Amino acid sequence: xxxxxxxxxxxxxxxxxxxxxxxxxxxxxxxxxxxxxxxxxxxxxxxxxxxxxxxxxxxxxxxxxxxxxxxxxxxxxxxxxxxxxxxxxxxxxxxxxxxxxxxxxxxxxxxxxxxxxxxxxxxxxxxxxxxxxxxxxxxxxxxxxxxxxxxxxxxxxxxxxxxxxxxxxxxxxxxxxxxxxxxxxxxxxxxxxxxxxxxxxxxxxxxxxxxxxxxxxxxxxxxxxxxxxxxxxxxxxxxxxxxxxxxxxxxxxxxxxxxxxxxxxxxxxxxxxxxxxxxxxxxxxxxxxxxxxxxxxxxxxxxxxxxxxxxxxxxxxxxxxxxxxxxxxxxxxxxxxxxxxxxxxxxxxxxxxxxxxxxxxxxxxxx
Ligand SMILES: Cc1ncc(COP(=O)(O)O)c(C=O)c1O
Numbered sequence: 001x002x003x004x005x006x007x008x009x010x011x012x013x014x015x016x017x018x019x020x021x022x023x024x025x026x027x028x029x030x031x032x033x034x035x036x037x038x039x040x041x042x043x044x045x046x047x048x049x050x051x052x053x054x055x056x057x058x059x060x061x062x063x064x065x066x067x068x069x070x071x072x073x074x075x076x077x078x079x080x081x082x083x084x085x086x087x088x089x090x091x092x093x094x095x096x097x098x099x100x101x102x103x104x105x106x107x108x109x110x111x112x113x114x115x116x117x118x119x120x121x122x123x124x125x126x127x128x129x130x131x132x133x134x135x136x137x138x139x140x141x142x143x144x145x146x147x148x149x150x151x152x153x154x155x156x157x158x159x160x161x162x163x164x165x166x167x168x169x170x171x172x173x174x175x176x177x178x179x180x181x182x183x184x185x186x187x188x189x190x191x192x193x194x195x196x197x198x199x200x201x202x203x204x205x206x207x208x209x210x211x212x213x214x215x216x217x218x219x220x221x222x223x224x225x226x227x228x229x230x231x232x233x234x235x236x237x238x239x240x241x242x243x244x245x246x247x248x249x250x251x252x253x254x255x256x257x258x259x260x261x262x263x264x265x266x267x268x269x270x271x272x273x274x275x276x277x278x279x280x281x282x283x284x285x286x287x288x289x290x291x292x293x294x295x296x297x298x299x300x301x302x303x304x305x306x307x308x309x310x311x312x313x314x315x316x317x318x319x320x321x322x323x324x325x326x327x328x329x330x331x332x333x334x335x336x337x338x339x340x341x342x343x344x345x346x347x348x349x350x351x352x353x354x355x356x357x358x359x360x361x362x363x364x365x366x367x
Contacts, residue, residue: 093225123187
């Protein structure tokens with residue numbers, strides 16, 4: 001793209017001056033790593049790996065095309081049925097990513113509503129590409145503001161069960177009582193919250209509320225589903241461009257996701273959730289002992305808000321030099337002046353690793 005060289009150079013200089021130039025890193029997972037959303041370690045689970053391997057052997061690597069052209073294979077069908085039963089919704093539609101699922105629903109359904117109301121801290125995938133016409137953002141988790149903003153006609157409230165940059169929870173039960181449709185992105189709740197890890201579905205009495213279920217967090221694989229009522233999902237199958245014009249996830253991947261969901265519903269899943277809670281409690285206790293200023297969160301997403309971008313970068317660099325990897329999150333992902341370390345705890349973290357992390361942060365505090 002030689003005709004854009006100047007634009008690229010200028011953009012890069014601007015981002016670098018603001019400490020916001022991003023670069024991909026080669027990650028050594030043998031390191032003490034606290035930046036993965038694989039909260040229960042299912043990406044490494046032998047049954048999930050075996051299901052993926054068996055799927056590869058049975059169906060090959062790729063699905064071959066768009067789901068409307070090539071159809072679903074048996075593992076896709078099984079996964080759809082499993083999701084609908086587990087989450088007590090009519091049906092599900094599968095996507096290659098949570099980003100694609102959110103974009104598809106936003107574009108295919110969003111335009112039909114008189115008004116969309118989105119929480120101010122909603123993930124980028126719920127905002128990208130929204131037209132100017134019919135949407136507003138409401139102050140974070142403010143149910144009174146939502147009630148005030150509702151208009152006559154069809155409203156859709158869009159929120160997340162757990163907010164990805166703070167680890168705090170949405171007031172889902174209260175939102176579900178409002179006279180509006182509700183759509184909840186359950187990226188960070190599925191597998192962790194509620195009985196059998198059913199996430200937001202267990203917390204929402206209204207089976208009409210639509211859910212986004214990304215598979216790349218506690219489920220440990222990748223891809224996503226929209227799960228909800230038959231009418232809206234049939235509409236998305238017919239008009240959701242990210243669904244229609246994109247290659248379906250491989251059948252092997254669907255088989256791996258199914259295996260992970262099966263584990264979530266067993267006593268092993270329950271044990272992993274309990275183990276995760278123990279690890280979170282230990283981490284919080286160690287932070288208190290060492291005077292690390294953690295934001296309140298019961299979720300494996302734990303954050304230390306440091307303010308200026310440079311300070312967050314310094315902490316990230318200092319920790320990396322000590323062999324510890326964690327997320328350094330800066331604007332525009334979070335509001336200006338709230339750059340932070342984002343630490344994700346996993347059920348598989350050893351106590352020694354948590355201690356190493358907190359001691360590493362204590363060194364950053366002194367420097
Ligand atoms: C709340 C939320 N929604 C959607 C996504 C996108 O999911 P995926 O990574 O499957 O595209 C993410 C990913 O970070 C997320 O945190």
